[in-house]
Every structure is written in C-alpha cells, then in structure tokens.
Amino acid sequence: FAAVPGAQVNLGAIRRSLMETAWSRALAVTPGEHGVSLEVVFSCIIYFETGYLDLQPETLVDALALSNHNCIYVASQLLIDPEQDLPDIPVRRIIGNMGKSGLSILVPPINPKVLQKDLESWKVVAHERFDGKIQDSFSASSLHISLTGYELNVDQAGVRGNQDHDAMIVEVAISLYDHGKWIADLDIIKASKTWADKTYGSGNCPHVGDTRLDASQVSALESVDTWMELLDQPLGNCIVRASGN
Incomplete structure (x- = not known):
C-alpha cells in the first residue's frame, strides 16, 4: 500500500492472519519476476478496503479498475504510454466514483465492438507513401468510459444468508472516438x-538529425493518418503518424 498513496485500510482486515488470504497465498506461489501481477494487487486492495472480502486473484484477471466509496484504483496500463515500463505495483489511485454504492469491480466487455467497413460507402481508403513528415494525425481522438448496463453480484465464497451483496462486477466500455465519431471499444x-515483448524507441538507429526526416533513408512505407486506414490495413509495412499524441 506504500506504492498507492492515499489508500486506506479497513480495521476489519486484522481479524484474520494475512497469511490465510488468497492474495498472500498467490504471492507465496508465484512471487513474480517483474513486480506483482495486477489481479493479485486488486485482490489485496479489495481485502484491505472492505476488511473481509477475500477474492481469488484468478477471478480478477479481466478487471481494469476498482471503485469503492470516493476512490478508484485504476490499472496503470490505462494511464501510461505503452513505451513506459509498468511500476512494480501496477495500480494508481484517483479520486472519483462510478456512481455505484459499495465496491465495484470494473471489467471490459467480453467481445469489444469495432467499427466495420462500410461496403456501400463511396469513400476510398488511400494508403499514401510515407513522405518523411512527422506529425500527429490523431489529435482529434479521445477515449470515453461508459456503463454498459451489465452487472453481476459477487459474494464471499462459502458465506450464505447475506441480504446485501459484498461487491458487484460492473461492465464498462472504454470507447475510442475520432472527431466525435465512435470507432471502437477497447480492452x-x-x-x-x-x-510486453515489444521494443519501442529509436534504439540503435544510425540516422541522426535531419536524416531521420528524409523518407529516402527508409524502405517503402505507407502512411496511416486515419482510423479507417488502420482498420483497412495496408498490405505492406506502414507507419502510424501520431507523433506527440
């Protein structure tokens, strides 16, 4: 919790040994080479936030955030650039609420929707040759989060007779819009x-200065400057121009 400033602990958590909790047992079995897994962190946060709810980490594999009272614990992947390394504790706490009482476990749709190509449209997707210009062609793109309406009650395993539910799984859609037009829902x-296994950045590129802007220095590339050009992918290698986005 030291890595999540502002996080609070419900004193009910001290009623049992921490070594008996699901997240503690998961750490003992698979401590992880690159920090703690997101589902184990979420399981730990849920236990300390509620003081008693002990969920198996594997039931939280799809979770992207937790909402409880006036704070939201968000997976760091949603807040950083893919080029950046994840912190050892891949969660960030922000002030806010999803408008639901109690603990909400936020998950994406199982099958996110993507804008389909309109075969009746007269517009032609033109994949132009890369001219070496570095620009941001996606400055009008934005992400929006909304509730889909799907909810599922979650109760402590082995406990019966509760009138109130311990937590709820709430499905949320993270939608990509461009110039106000819906493009896709993202997971x-x-x-x-x-x-995880991708390499970003210039690395050992031998080109320096203005030579990096000279399109003749690279093999044939096609520019991708719109989402439709990305959805209708070029046949060859391409470059998505989103510099500084």
Missing part, C-alpha cells in the same frame, strides 16, 4: 499483454 488490459 486495454488484454491488448497490453501483447506489448
């Missing part, structure tokens, strides 16, 4: 798992 947590 950033799932997508981020494909970024």
